[in-house]
Amino acid sequence: MTPRIPLSSPDITDAEIDAVTAVLRSQRLSLGPELEAFEQELAACHDLPHAVAVSSGTAGLHLALLTLGIGAGHEVIVPSFAFIAVANAVLQVGATPVFAEIDPVTLNLDPASVESLLSPRTRALLVVHTFGVPAAMDALGRIARRHGLALIEDACEAIGAEFDGQRAGSFGDLAVFGFYPNKQMTTGEGGAVLTRSPQFAARLRSLRNQGRQPSADWLDHAEPGYNYRLSELACALGRAQLARLGPMLGQRQAAAARYDALLDSISGLDRPPLTLPRRSISWFVYVVRLPEGSDRDQVQAVMAQSGIATGRYFAPIHLQPAWRNRTGASTLSLPLTESIARRTLALPFFNQVTIRQQLEVTTALRYALTHAHPSSPRT
Numbered sequence: 001m002t003p004r005i006p007l008s009s010p011d012i013t014d015a016e017i018d019a020v021t022a023v024l025r026s027q028r029l030s031l032g033p034e035l036e037a038f039e040q041e042l043a044a045c046h047d048l049p050h051a052v053a054v055s056s057g058t059a060g061l062h063l064a065l066l067t068l069g070i071g072a073g074h075e076v077i078v079p080s081f082a083f084i085a086v087a088n089a090v091l092q093v094g095a096t097p098v099f100a101e102i103d104p105v106t107l108n109l110d111p112a113s114v115e116s117l118l119s120p121r122t123r124a125l126l127v128v129h130t131f132g133v134p135a136a137m138d139a140l141g142r143i144a145r146r147h148g149l150a151l152i153e154d155a156c157e158a159i160g161a162e163f164d165g166q167r168a169g170s171f172g173d174l175a176v177f178g179f180y181p182n183k184q185m186t187t188g189e190g191g192a193v194l195t196r197s198p199q200f201a202a203r204l205r206s207l208r209n210q211g212r213q214p215s216a217d218w219l220d221h222a223e224p225g226y227n228y229r230l231s232e233l234a235c236a237l238g239r240a241q242l243a244r245l246g247p248m249l250g251q252r253q254a255a256a257a258r259y260d261a262l263l264d265s266i267s268g269l270d271r272p273p274l275t276l277p278r279r280s281i282s283w284f285v286y287v288v289r290l291p292e293g294s295d296r297d298q299v300q301a302v303m304a305q306s307g308i309a310t311g312r313y314f315a316p317i318h319l320q321p322a323w324r325n326r327t328g329a330s331t332l333s334l335p336l337t338e339s340i341a342r343r344t345l346a347l348p349f350f351n352q353v354t355i356r357q358q359l360e361v362t363t364a365l366r367y368a369l370t371h372a373h374p375s376s377p378r379t
Helices: 014-026 033-045 057-067 085-092 111-116 137-146 198-208 232-243 245-265 296-305 335-341 355-371
Strands: 050-054 075-079 096-100 122-128 150-154 174-178 191-195 286-289 344-347
Touching: 014 232, 033 050, 033 191, 033 232, 050 057, 050 198, 050 232, 057 085, 057 150, 057 174, 057 191, 057 198, 075 085, 085 096, 085 122, 111 137, 122 137, 137 150, 191 198, 232 245, 245 286, 245 355, 296 344, 296 355
Parallel strands: 075 096, 075 122, 122 150, 150 174
Antiparallel strands: 050 191, 174 191, 286 344
């Protein structure tokens, strides 16, 4: 059953519809002027020289690792409190993801935990700006430089966020963005990789297009590659969204502030901070931590009965079925990640969410916390 209040919803206006329609009328549907313009505008938005649009954020992570030469025998430090793509991409290049603990406030990689996990096989840090909150790029950058490691930013949830006045996605060797429909801005499906390096940009463009070089014949391939292209339709949609990014981020910030006020009276509920030192948040989702002892599954079920969608953001990667049987998984312990993840619940959050909808969500959550049976103690 479709919920009355969805967890997320894209913000599509006549500007986006007109832009996509114009591409259809042009009959140039791939590798055309919209792709080039979208890449230029996205790079300029981050004060970087190169952006390479790809078919998804996951594809971007895959290509970023390949471009940096990461493969078999290498380790990449990642958070477990993240979307599973960060670990899947590391596996896909033959490397090993090493899961680090998170900071209890920002929910990003904890630099001290990262430092403790370094080994002679470590080749990169894959830093996720979780929920649009920038990670500690000063400390993580120092670790990467001191140990000669590549630094990859997963900014898929953080377009427009800033750390010390610098845009997330402009710190690392490569940065990956995602534009799925639940993101702050969307291309439908799609992503991009940003970099300062012309060599990295050229390799990314080759890999996304079956290993072709720009000057080569369509059927000449310099290396094995992938079909990770992003269509002209998607790029036109992305350009129209990027042009409205500032106002859209403002809408999301206002919605977060409304939730903060509405939820203040629910005892034991931890709300995400509206502001953090040195950071400008790009609000991707609004995730609360339920009171200790709450049964999140039952809370979700009660809210679903009221037609309100919620989400588990995030189930730790190392505890998921795809990972439990891997070597070493049974001994891995990330107590802070596991404790926080048990309590997190994402509430409906999108550009056009109304105060009336947020009032309904607040009322439903208060009711659910009262009527859901408390969970059994965990051992």
